Amino acid sequence: MTTDTTPAPADDNPALLVAAAVDRCLELASTWMAWDGRPITTDGANLWTPSKAVRRIQDHLVDHLAEVEALLAGAAPQPDLWHGRTVTLEADWARLTETDLAEARSRWTRLAQAYVNRYATVPDAWDVPRDPNWTLRAIAEHVAGVTWYAEQVGDLRFGDSARIR
Template sequence: MSIAATWLAWDGRPVVTGSGNLWTPAKAARRIQDHLIDHLAEAEALLAGEPTIPDEWHGRAVTLDADWARFTELDLARARSRWSRLGQAYVWRYAAAGPEAWDAPRDPNWTLREIAAHVAGITWYAEQVGRLA
């Protein structure tokens, strides 16, 4: 969240990474939220003993028209609220599942612990834009 707080200074120019992906503050914020939702849905499916829904989205390879919008104080407030609430949903879901469920094999999927470790690195998306002020 500290990186996103600097995005209010965005000058409208995208960041292009070595892999050719184009990044704006709004895109990074969207991808953080999408990624957290996708993996929370995966964890829920695994705990329910159901197959996960295949991801047919193009993720970071896609830049939507809305991704070009200014990143305002209200966008930052919305991101803080959504990210905090999604983080809390993970905490509650994992607590309800209990520690014994975290390492249960879920082949071919990751274990719940592996999913948690993966989403803990969610700052990667913010780092693509970086600190702007």
């Protein structure tokens, strides 16, 4: 499993960073069934649950893939209107089951593969300036930071979910 999220060399598909980030998210998520139901607080204000992290990872992957597709089509990307991490939805309190994890694994790996495949079709476009938007390479490097959401919940193998970080 690759978890290195440093920028890819100029000749490597930058979306491989997204695939590596998804691998890391799945590694952590595989421990989240041990969550004890108590919220995890980070940065003094952000409240996290495994289901909230799953939602945010999916939102991030979808948002930026839609952005890439819009930019490649010459269209303006739609602004995201998610509330993001500032809200905790009722559904975020649900426990994460084996089936939920399997669903996330299917979604995230398919989305990561969509990034890799899409970027592979347009290598000459990776570094084209797209002001005021980022380059495709910069978008992939940003999306690879999706691991931040998973790290907010962390590794729960040892039942240590009620902690403040």
